[in-house]
Amino acid sequence: MRLGTGITDLLRRRGGLLKVRLRRRATQRRIFQVGTVLCSLALAPSAWLWVSAGDRVGTVASVPSAPVAVVFGAGLDQGKPSPYLEHRLVAALDLYREGKVQAILVTGDNGRDDYDEPDAMRRYLIEHGVPEVRVVGDYAGFDTWDSCTRARRVFGVERALLVSQDFHVRRALALCQAAGIDAYAVGVPELHDSTWLYGGLREIPGAGKAAVNAWLRPDPVFLGPTEEGIPKALADAAKR
Incomplete structure (x- = not known):
């Protein structure tokens, strides 16, 4: 037992x-x-x-022409464009010099008096040979969606080449298309260093936010009245 x-x-x-x-x-x-x-x-x-x-991301040489280049802000270093922002501006200069665009819309953050991305970008382009009338500043581009929807609704941009780093430019492209802009994009290449890695990781939550913005299409933080900078820039280009 x-x-x-x-x-x-x-x-x-x-x-x-x-x-x-x-x-x-x-x-x-x-x-x-x-x-x-x-x-x-x-x-x-x-x-x-x-x-x-799709196939809408390319290089300065491969993208088709468009009336306007849209350059997104990427931070300042002692009041001047950060290295990443300068690389974007150099790509925009190349597009202008190659005759791919006639005007450049620089969009960024000017939410406080001591921080002004658009004016720093404008100064850089003007100092490197772009006529002042051809460089237009958007001072309320607080994020990518705001920049895209304001480009369409405030500045009247219908077709554009977007300029940003390769890890960000697809999000910009999707949002500008959602805002009603027929867009292609130049993806600025960078060394795959810690800054590039950080930027790439930020795109994971950024993509989720972009999907929500593309679906809901909210008003930007600041919409404001229609501005005539881009039409004036293109009119100046038509005279030459």
């Missing part, structure tokens, strides 16, 4: 351990499945940006 009882107890313990292991594996499977779903949802907006961009 004692031997039989011992075997029974042993089998019960083994059965209990088996059930525990099975429950643990089932829990691990559920955690893995939930993690997979969450990762897919997090990356879906990024996939949308790549698909929607």
Whole structure:
């Protein structure tokens, strides 16, 4: 009897351990499945940006001509364009010199008196040979969506070449298209350093925000009245 009882107890313990292991594996499977779903949802907006961009991202040499280049702000260093912003401006200069665009819209943050991205960008382009009338500043481009929707609704841009780093330009392209602009883009290449990596990681939540903006199409932080800078710039180009 004692031997039989011992075997029974042993089998019960083994059965209990088996059930525990099975429950643990089932829990691990559920955690893995939930993690997979969450990762897919997090990356879906990024996939949308790549698909929607299609073949509209190129180089200065390969993109088609458009009336306007739109250059997005990328920070200042002691009041002057940061290295990343300067690279964008150089690409815009190349587009202008190659005759790919006739006017340049620089859009960035001027939310406080001591920080003025658009004027720093304008000065840079004018100092490098672009006529002042051809460089127009948008002082309320607080984020990419605001820049895109203001370009269309405030400045009347209908067709444009967008200029930004390669990790950001697809988001800009998708948002400008959602804003009603027929756009192509120049992706400015950079060394894959820590700054580039940080910018790329920021695009993951940025893609989610872009998907929401493209769906809801909210008003920008500041809309304001229609401005005539771009029509005047294109009229000046038509006279020459």
